[in-house]
Amino acid sequence: MVHGTYRVKLGLAEMLKGGVIMDVTTPEQAKIAEDAGAVAVMALERVPADIRAAGGVARMADPEIIEKIMDAVTIPVMAKVRIGHFVEAQILEAIGVDFIDESEVLTPADEEHHINKWDFNVPFVCGCRNLGEALRRIAEGAVMIRTKGEAGTGNVVEAVRHMRAVMSEIRKIQNMPEDELMAEAKKLNAPYELVKKVKDLGRLPVVNFAAGGIATPADAALMMQLGADGVFVGSGIFKSEDPQKRAQAIVEAVAHFDDPDVLARVSRGIGEPMRGIDISKLPEQELLQTRGW
Amino acid sequence: MKVAVLRFQGDVYEHLKYFAAAGAETFSVKNARELENADALVLPGGESTTISKFLFEEGFDEAIKKMIEEGKGIFATCAGLILLANEVFGNQVKSLSLLNISVLRNAYGRQKDSFEAGISLKFDSEREFTGVFIRAPKITRVGHEVEVLGELDNEPVLVRQGKILAATFHPELTEDLRIAKYFLSEVCGG
Numbered sequence: 001m002v003h004g005t006y007r008v009k010l011g012l013a014e015m016l017k018g019g020v021i022m023d024v025t026t027p028e029q030a031k032i033a034e035d036a037g038a039v040a041v042m043a044l045e046r047v048p049a050d051i052r053a054a055g056g057v058a059r060m061a062d063p064e065i066i067e068k069i070m071d072a073v074t075i076p077v078m079a080k081v082r083i084g085h086f087v088e089a090q091i092l093e094a095i096g097v098d099f100i101d102e103s104e105v106l107t108p109a110d111e112e113h114h115i116n117k118w119d120f121n122v123p124f125v126c127g128c129r130n131l132g133e134a135l136r137r138i139a140e141g142a143v144m145i146r147t148k149g150e151a152g153t154g155n156v157v158e159a160v161r162h163m164r165a166v167m168s169e170i171r172k173i174q175n176m177p178e179d180e181l182m183a184e185a186k187k188l189n190a191p192y193e194l195v196k197k198v199k200d201l202g203r204l205p206v207v208n209f210a211a212g213g214i215a216t217p218a219d220a221a222l223m224m225q226l227g228a229d230g231v232f233v234g235s236g237i238f239k240s241e242d243p244q245k246r247a248q249a250i251v252e253a254v255a256h257f258d259d260p261d262v263l264a265r266v267s268r269g270i271g272e273p274m275r276g277i278d279i280s281k282l283p284e285q286e287l288l289q290t291r292g293w
Numbered sequence: 294m295k296v297a298v299l300r301f302q303g304d305v306y307e308h309l310k311y312f313a314a315a316g317a318e319t320f321s322v323k324n325a326r327e328l329e330n331a332d333a334l335v336l337p338g339g340e341s342t343t344i345s346k347f348l349f350e351e352g353f354d355e356a357i358k359k360m361i362e363e364g365k366g367i368f369a370t371c372a373g374l375i376l377l378a379n380e381v382f383g384n385q386v387k388s389l390s391l392l393n394i395s396v397l398r399n400a401y402g403r404q405k406d407s408f409e410a411g412i413s414l415k416f417d418s419e420r421e422f423t424g425v426f427i428r429a430p431k432i433t434r435v436g437h438e439v440e441v442l443g444e445l446d447n448e449p450v451l452v453r454q455g456k457i458l459a460a461t462f463h464p465e466l467t468e469d470l471r472i473a474k475y476f477l478s479e480v481c482g483g
Contacts (some may be wrong), residue, residue: 001410008407011427011466015338018302039340072383075340098404121405255301
């Protein structure tokens with residue numbers, strides 16, 4: 001019997017496909033998410049919109065908060081660690097979290113190095129803004145990639161930009177002759193073997209989710225139609241007027257992302273979405289997506 | 294042989310690939326009416342709480358019962374097995390009660406307890422099958438009409454009841470096609 005193999009880690013990511021992963025801060029919210037049909041929850045002390053408002057250093061959540069959420073639901077529980085903070089990751093692995101998000105939403109602990117994720121039995125998800133960044137994280141052992149988007153804004157524009165960037169770079173590599181792959185790997189700052197793998201598969205060699213600014217069922221379906229395997233919804237649910245209805249609607253929208261009739265039905269009467277932020281008005285130093293490389 | 298894979302949520306693509314590699318014609322379904330064109334249905338792995346919701350909302354419960362009456366095959370892995378079981382422990386998941394077993398969800402523990410292990414197959418005992426168990430359920434009771442076809446440490450992990458074949462592990466995450474081939478030739482064809 002072997003634990004923590006790559007197949008077992010990637011396997012859990014594959015089981016989450018077609019699903020919605022929701023940020024929660026209390027056992028009650030976790031229960032609402034599970035009942036609405038979420039495939040997993042992200043246990044946090046604060047949702048990104050509140051982290052953004054609070055400022056200061058954002059760190060891993062108190063293990064007690066995470067454990068209470070783990071006790072409340074039977075679906076997988078994820079939690080965030082700071083970029084490069086492998087000790088926070090060791091702690092989350094010790095308490096039995098099912099998936100770790102090495103996240104730019106928290107304040108980075110290392111501005112040069114990300115966590116060596118091969119060291120862990122628990123699977124990791126990491127953010128990216130383009131294919132090069134995605135492949136660097138995969139080379140470090142991540143089994144799920146998500147767009148960074150711009151968390152806590154309720155504005156999907158950056159997630160769209162990042163998903164389009166990844167997908168169009170994949171299409172470009174697919175159509176590239178083999179002898180141009182090395183120069184492309186150099187340009188992307190990504191390992192040649194992974195660039196070659198992307199060409200052979202025509203997609204990322206791991207699971208690819210969307211995150212960062214998704215606030216409505218239409219946003220979620222948009223990301224799915226752009227090629228996401230599933231979506232994370234952060235502040236979008238519990239910062240809205242009616243979290244229960246919105247959570248259910250987003251789950252429906254992801255399962256039926258290519259059916260406009262269903263999307264029209266589930267978008268009706270679900271209360272006010274979270275108030276969004278115009279990202280172009282945010283000062284450069286308040287952007288979360290530029291953290292990590 | 295036309296094999297449909299239920300595609301609300303879970304590792305749909307991996308099942309399409311697995312059965313295509315075993316020689317089946319595969320397609321995915323989200324609408325119960327499309328099942329008329331299928332000779333068999335696959336309930337994939339994923340989150341049973343999520344898939345259960347769609348299964349009943351979209352009328353797959355009746356459609357699957359009809360398929361079984363018509364003698365068509367049903368293959369289920371992990372979450373799929375939970376959805377077919379007569380009795381489910383560990384949080385309420387509404388199931389179809391078509392497979393006379395009791396199941397305990399997440400019985401081996403959390404993700405860090407997920408594992409790979411060799412399984413002995415009754416229909417091919419010469420070589421072990423690598424079972425990939427991901428937050429897997431355990432079968433805690435087997436009804437008299439249920440045949441145990443695979444075991445791990447003397448516990449059932451692959452079972453058959455008539456036209457239904459169900460595993461607590463994930464054959465579709467391996468390249469070993471023996472289980473797909475058994476399903477297509479013995480369960481569906483036999």
